[in-house]
Amino acid sequence: MNTATSSTARKGAELLRLHHAPEILQLANVWDAVSAKVIADLPGTKALATASHSIAASFGYEDGEHIPVALMIEAVGRIAAATELPVTADLERGYGNPGETIRRAAGVGIVGANIEDQMLPLPQAVARMKQAADAGAAEGIDFVLNARTDAFLHGGGRDPREVLEAAIERGRAYLEVGAACIFVPGKLDEYTVTALVAGIGRGLVSVINVPGSLPPATLQALGVARISYGPWMQRVALTALADAATEVMNNGALPAGTRILN
Numbered sequence: 001m002n003t004a005t006s007s008t009a010r011k012g013a014e015l016l017r018l019h020h021a022p023e024i025l026q027l028a029n030v031w032d033a034v035s036a037k038v039i040a041d042l043p044g045t046k047a048l049a050t051a052s053h054s055i056a057a058s059f060g061y062e063d064g065e066h067i068p069v070a071l072m073i074e075a076v077g078r079i080a081a082a083t084e085l086p087v088t089a090d091l092e093r094g095y096g097n098p099g100e101t102i103r104r105a106a107g108v109g110i111v112g113a114n115i116e117d118q119m120l121p122l123p124q125a126v127a128r129m130k131q132a133a134d135a136g137a138a139e140g141i142d143f144v145l146n147a148r149t150d151a152f153l154h155g156g157g158r159d160p161r162e163v164l165e166a167a168i169e170r171g172r173a174y175l176e177v178g179a180a181c182i183f184v185p186g187k188l189d190e191y192t193v194t195a196l197v198a199g200i201g202r203g204l205v206s207v208i209n210v211p212g213s214l215p216p217a218t219l220q221a222l223g224v225a226r227i228s229y230g231p232w233m234q235r236v237a238l239t240a241l242a243d244a245a246t247e248v249m250n251n252g253a254l255p256a257g258t259r260i261l262n
Helices: 003-020 033-040 052-058 069-081 098-107 122-138 160-176 190-200 216-222 232-249
Strands: 025-027 087-090 112-116 144-148 181-183 205-208 226-228
Touching (some): 003 144, 052 087, 098 112
Parallel strands (some): 205 226
């Protein structure tokens, strides 16, 4: 095993360990090398996650696989190269070929990935998740597939009980074909999170936090393994940028306490 492969294997094993640790894994999503360096240098940061929406936006593309896959792989590779921490990448639906996309991501140092199911018919979704998991395993590392079910995102107008049941059914099915964790995005209440953990498994559920979501301490107590923040980290940064620019253009000053972080 060469040095690069050994380093990737070490990072993959560490990312998997962090998912199984008693303390919930918090991932502040990044979108380029400098945001990765800033977050990686913060006390308590143990791993990084990319945000596909934020990466696409930084290159002028809309979210939803409008960015060319080669450009996405280059971007996540630059992020992985900017830190010694494990990096998991949001790879959307897999850009037409989840297995090949994960193989390419692993080749640039990525050791985990989100893959969306987009609520495809269950047999088709399971086959795609298996392709993704198998590709990660074929790299000879602990590649952490965070299989995403869009049950709640696509659940508008359906009976909430049916949506919950669908999320649990899909989560279990993806675990059976090699996923390490099940990502259930949505603004979830305590009842729903409790039911998801009971149905999928303690330490096997991943969520996104948005303004108004349950606090991390509550999610940890409920048995959630992982929290990410999607495009919200970039939105926070851009809000600060807009506020500072507004201030200086109105004869104000740069914010006091601004630091050099790069």
